[in-house]
Structures are given as C-alpha cells and as structure tokens.
Amino acid sequence: MAKDNGSQFGVETTVLGADEIILNMGPQHPSTHGVLRVKLKLDGEKVVASECIIGYLHRGVEKIGENRTYPQFAPYVDRTDYVAAVSNGLGYCEAVEKLLGAEAPPRARWVRTILTELQRIASHLLWLGTHALDIGAITPLFYTFREREEILKIFEKYCGARLTTHAFRIGGLQYETYGGFEDEVKAFCRDFDKRIDEYEELLTSNRIWVERTRNIGVISAEHAIAMAVSGPILRGSGIRWDIRKAMPYAAYDQFQFDIPIGQRGDTYDRYLVRLEEMRQSRRILLQAVESIPEGPILARVGKVIKPPPGEVYHSIEAPKGELGYYIVSDGTTQPYRLRIRPPSFINLQALDRMVQGHLVADVVAIIGTIDIVLGEVDR
C-alpha cells in the first residue's frame, strides 16, 4: 500500500490480500474525460491506492516548440488545453511579449481580458455539464452547452474558429472586434446570471448531488500547497490565491472582482467555487465591455520575432489553474527551450490522495472535480 506521506505515489502491486483486486479504469472510459488510465487497488469496493498512467496523448509539444518560430508555435498551444484555447494563447503571447520587452496596447489587453473571461466561463460550463453527467445528472449538460454555444458563437464571429481559436497574436490582436461585439457580450451577461441560478436550482441543494459530493475527495490546504495544486482546487481548500489578483496581467488590475474560496476542500466546495467564479467572470465582463479603450490593437514587435537572449517565466490563471510558460531564448527566431507548466498535469497528481478510502463511483466524481484535460496533461 502506498505510504501516506503525500510524496509516495504509485502502487506497488506485490501481494494482494484476499479481498484486494486491481481494477483498470480507462483509457477508454467515458468518465476519465479522455485517455486517462487509472489503476485502482480495491479492498471490496473501497479504493486503497491508485496510480495514474498517462501519456496516451503525448505529442511532444515542447519539442515542437523548439523547432518552430515564435509566431508559428502560437496555434500549437491551443491544442494543449483544447477546451480553453483562448487562455493558452493569452499565456503564450504574454510570455513572448515579456521576453521581447514589449507590451500589448490597452485596447488589445481589454479585448484579451474579455475573451479570456468568456473562455473561463465556457471551460467551467463544460466542466459543470460533464461533471454532473458523470455523477448521473444528465439535465445540466443540456443547459450548460446551450450557454457555451453562445460563447463559441462570439469566438467564431471574432476569429472564425470555435475551439482552437488562435485568437491572439504576439504583441496584441490580429483582428479588430466585429460590429456589435460589445452588445453580444452584454446580452450574454444579461441572461447568464439567471442561467447560473438555474444550474444551482438543479444541483446545489439536490440531495443526490450533495450526497455524492460532500466530503468526497477532500484535500487540505497544506496538502494542496505541498502538491503544488492550483486554481479552483486550491481555492476550494480555502487558499485565497488567484494570479489575476496576485500578479495581475492583461487588464485584470482595472476591474473589481472577488476570489471565492471554499472551506472544506471537498468536491462540493469546489463546485461552489467554480460556480461563483463564473459569476465573478461575468462581473469582469460587464466592467470590461463598458470601458474598452480606443487605439491600436497591435504593438510594434516587428515582422520577425527575435527576442534578445535570456529567459522568462510567465503564468496566468487559466480556468484549471496556473498555466505557465517558461521560455529560454538564445537570440534566434526559435525558442531554445519552451516549457509549458500545465495545471491539469500537476493537479492530477493529487488524485491518489483524494481517492483513497472512497468508493469506485466516487473516483469518477473526483476525476471530474479535478477538471483535467488530457491534451494538457500529456501535451
């Protein structure tokens, strides 16, 4: 059995007790949200230990990064966390801008903030729908996809793509906003508040939902920090930390918003945190869309992006946690080393501790609550 010191992961499948069995979940299991394989060691129906086997979707994105120019690599980052492509693009473009010593003009930063917050809502909606579906509530999926569709329509109108958008460019934006962009965002926000209430009506005090999520997958604040967990999981455990506040980027220092936290660090708290985050995103959207400054949308970064030698680490608060880019430049047009700090990969590490002592059915709930995207776990 895995030692319980928080650092011991991986199951040693040596001698099985009379009641112990090994159960393979995935990689082709609908509730693992992709190609995650979890090896569970069970005592009856209780999970004794677990081991994640990942890498099925490994494409060598970091290696590709070293062999592409800076602008060429930008579409690739969309394919890491492919349900939050806009956030990935923001992180990458800002990292390269920092490396260049450039800054996007105010108008670009505002539009970036708006699109990224829309993307956060879209990502959380996808999480909510599938998470509830995994636990057995089919209805929320239809509602959340209805709203997500509105957001994807805005993306499509803005840049022509819905999923892997490649919405931003190094130095700012490629496209001006389309006519009626502000109105559509406002219209979305106007309705969205009531929509969140609808989800809450379906789930928040639903007895089955509460039973299935309360005290399931508890992770303490100390353990969350020790495991380098970030994003809604960290906040669900009661740490009020959000990079948008701690180290503001884009235009986040201009807007008022709160950071919701949970108390118990269980699946239910993380559910509440993400719902509140959607409300706060809406708040940011309403402020941002009212105050988009006029002006250019692209800084002068030159046609050939060639950052001076050196290195930079830049991270943003992606929907799933801290998404960081560590880039080493050798003064050429291609990065010497490009590292993506993927929130899903690092958050998934905490799974082992979170599932121990729970039932197999709860493993599904816990994988859902970590909110992983395998494109980002495996890169």
Added chain:
Amino acid sequence: MADDQKKDEAQPQPPAGGAAEAPKPVAAEEKKAAPPPKPAAPAKPAIGPEPLDNELVRRLRARFGTALGDATLDRKQAIIVVRERLIEICEYLKAEEKFDFLTDLTAVDWFDRQPRFDVILNLYSFPHNQRLRLKATVGDTCPSVTGVWPGANWLERECYDMFGIRFEGHPNLKRILMPDEWKGYPLRKDYDILKQDTDWVRENIGIESGQ
C-alpha cells in the same frame, strides 16, 4: 568570479556562421549552427540578464557561500544558480524564506556545456507573493527535491523521461509520458525531432519502417 560563466548565461549559443534569417530546417542539430553572435542587438531595448544583489541573495550567500553561482535578474525575475547542496538550499528556502510552493520543475539541455543540464525550479512564496527561480547545474544526476516539496514527484519523473536526468532519492523514478520501454530522451538537444525508437514502434504499433 566566473566571468565566462556569466557570458555563458547571457549568450548561450556558441557563435557560428550563417544568417539567422535563412530558412531553417526543423532538425535540432541544424538549429545549433545558425545564429551570429549578436543578432541586431543595438536596435533592441536593453533587456537581458543583469546581476542581482538583494537581501535574499546576501542571506543565501552568507549561508551557502560558493554553493551558489551567479544571481541574476532577467526580465525582472530573480534567478539564482545553484552549484551544489541543492537540497539544503531548498530546505532553507522553504523553511526560512517561506518559498512553500514549487510551481514548476523542468530542465534545459546545454548540450556542449559541462555539466550539461540546468534543472530549473520555479518557486513561489505565498506570504511574500514572490517568485524565485533556482537553476541547478547538474550532469545527468540530480538530488530529488520530493522530500522538500512532494509535488515534485511527477515533475521529476517527467524530467527524467524527457532529459534522462536521474533524480537520486526519488520514490518512484520511471517514465511518465513516454512508454516505459522507450529508448532515448526526447527533449535532449541531440535527439532529432523526427527521431523515433524504431524498434519500439515496430514491435508495439506494427509499423514495419518504424516511423
């Protein structure tokens, strides 16, 4: 101290002929040979590594002396090179300086330098809202920091998987993203982007050519 090492930091590329604008083949080997020493430097704003000397660095130097290498500030981000005693330094930073969060651990391959690798530890301190980057210069072994930050577990496994750096003291050091039997370490600079473990591909995927 270590003047040429500083130069090493600032200009990682060995100077060589060839124009940087020339269309470059994707192979990593070719990339090495391309850039002239200072590409259009005067036109650019002066950003890049500069020496760093603050309270934290002085405290560290007083305690660990020559175990530390250069301390630099690059794009307003603090970087400290660690030559030895990595675990002690990490324990001190965590306990005394409150760097309680290991944001990221990765490596960079300087393939013609000795020692060859930089293991990069990106630390964050919640109480001070501050980041610090440690750069441990290592050969192909490095002490594991899983005892200090348990979250280093998968990150070190990934590092081992991609660079072949053995982390001594790691509880479960095996490949994480690549198949267990894979030969070679993909993110090393001498590992071409088109390279495959052809035997593995032939055996497990059933592709005769191995590509």
